[in-house]
Amino acid sequence: QRPKNFPPGPPPLPILGNLLNFSLDNPMRDLERLRKCYGNVYSLFIGPKPAVVIDGVQAMKEAMMSKAADFAGRPELSHHMPISMPVVGMVLADYGLSWKEHRRFALMTLRNFGLGKHSHTLGRVCTCSNIICQVLFGTLYGYNDEFIKVVVQCFKENSKIANGPWAMVSYNISILDFTQQHHRCQQEIDHMLEMKTQITYDDRHNMPYMQTVIHEIQRIANTAPLSVFHSTTKDTELMGYFLPKKQLKGTLVIQNLNSVLNEEGQWKFPHEFKPENFLNDQGEFVKPKAFVPFSAGSRMCLGETHTAGYLQKL
Numbered sequence: 001q002r003p004k005n006f007p008p009g010p011p012p013l014p015i016l017g018n019l020l021n022f023s024l025d026n027p028m029r030d031l032e033r034l035r036k037c038y039g040n041v042y043s044l045f046i047g048p049k050p051a052v053v054i055d056g057v058q059a060m061k062e063a064m065m066s067k068a069a070d071f072a073g074r075p076e077l078s079h080h081m082p083i084s085m086p087v088v089g090m091v092l093a094d095y096g097l098s099w100k101e102h103r104r105f106a107l108m109t110l111r112n113f114g115l116g117k118h119s120h121t122l123g124r125v126c127t128c129s130n131i132i133c134q135v136l137f138g139t140l141y142g143y144n145d146e147f148i149k150v151v152v153q154c155f156k157e158n159s160k161i162a163n164g165p166w167a168m169v170s171y172n173i174s175i176l177d178f179t180q181q182h183h184r185c186q187q188e189i190d191h192m193l194e195m196k197t198q199i200t201y202d203d204r205h206n207m208p209y210m211q212t213v214i215h216e217i218q219r220i221a222n223t224a225p226l227s228v229f230h231s232t233t234k235d236t237e238l239m240g241y242f243l244p245k246k247q248l249k250g251t252l253v254i255q256n257l258n259s260v261l262n263e264e265g266q267w268k269f270p271h272e273f274k275p276e277n278f279l280n281d282q283g284e285f286v287k288p289k290a291f292v293p294f295s296a297g298s299r300m301c302l303g304e305t306h307t308a309g310y311l312q313k314l
């Protein structure tokens with residue numbers, strides 16, 4: 001049963017909760033349907049446990065920025081799933097002193113590596129990635145470890161698929177438009193290379209169109225559509241609803257980043273691949289507040305700068 005003044009949502013079934021409200025082929029479409037029915041903040045039952053889904057930039061900013069500390073917890077997975085996992089590293093660590101120290105240390109370490117800003121040989125990238133693995137997930141692998149070699153290979157194959165022609169077809173990118181965009185990027189790159197031999201991360205300010213394309217790819221690719229789940233750290237309110245901590249051992253919070261990255265009213269072309277989404281009327285690069293592929297607030301992704309640097313190099 002939903003607590004008093006809890007966000008509304010579809011009626012749950014015993015044991016299954018709202019499992020049957022979702023299809024296997026496109027659960028994101030089902031979330032969009034529920035949003036239309038119940039609004040930007042609604043609740044679902046994952047088995048017997050309630051969860052709150054946050055849609056749209058307004059609700060997301062209230063939760064993740066204005067009330068960051070109230071929403072900065074991570075759920076205990078054993079409360080929601082029939083598995084129990086030891087929590088190592090930082091990504092799944094609950095809000096508290098240990099997470100804060102870990103995050104500060106990781107930020108400093110990543111900044112000291114200067115990742116994303118300078119050119120690196122493949123060997124150095126692997127070394128850095130390995131150390132990142134230890135800082136974030138609590139595991140350091142040997143340099144010839146078969147498991148990590150397979151993981152790196154899978155990442156390579158995945159990015160080939162993600163950036164290959166099938167991705168373009170599935171994201172409905174117009175090939176004609178894309179050729180035009182490719183040509184404009186190439187012009188910017190050629191222009192820079194007339195002045196210097198190698199392009200660095202700092203040159204991004206002189207390459208506004210490349211910036212827009214890189215950001216639009218991230219918006220459309222929407223790599224982590226539901227972010228990493230959060231939980232409330234105390235009794236709190238969101239958009240006028242009450243989210244209790246004690247009664248539910250911290251309410252599970254699911255941010256639907258997809259709903260913000262495609263939100264009507266926030267983007268000039270919410271449902272199309274158009275780098276113009278990041279250009280203002282003067283043709284300058286701007287980042288709209290609804291650009292949140294890395295989430296926002298105190299638990300926001302630590303890798304944003306590094307990812308931007310790598311994407312520019314690619």
Ligand code: HEM
Nearest residue numbers: 090091136223224227228293294295299300301302303307
């Ligand atoms: C395309 C690439 C990436 C995307 C789209 C992405 C997205 C995200 C998202 C959505 C979250 C959850 C934020 C939240 O809970 O509100 C997250 C967390 C995190 N990401 Fe990334 N990420 C990317 C790459 C990276 C890289 C390269 C690193 C490491 C250098 C990284 C480190 C982290 C860490 C440490 C967290 C957990 C932060 C915390 O719990 O305090 N990410 N990321």
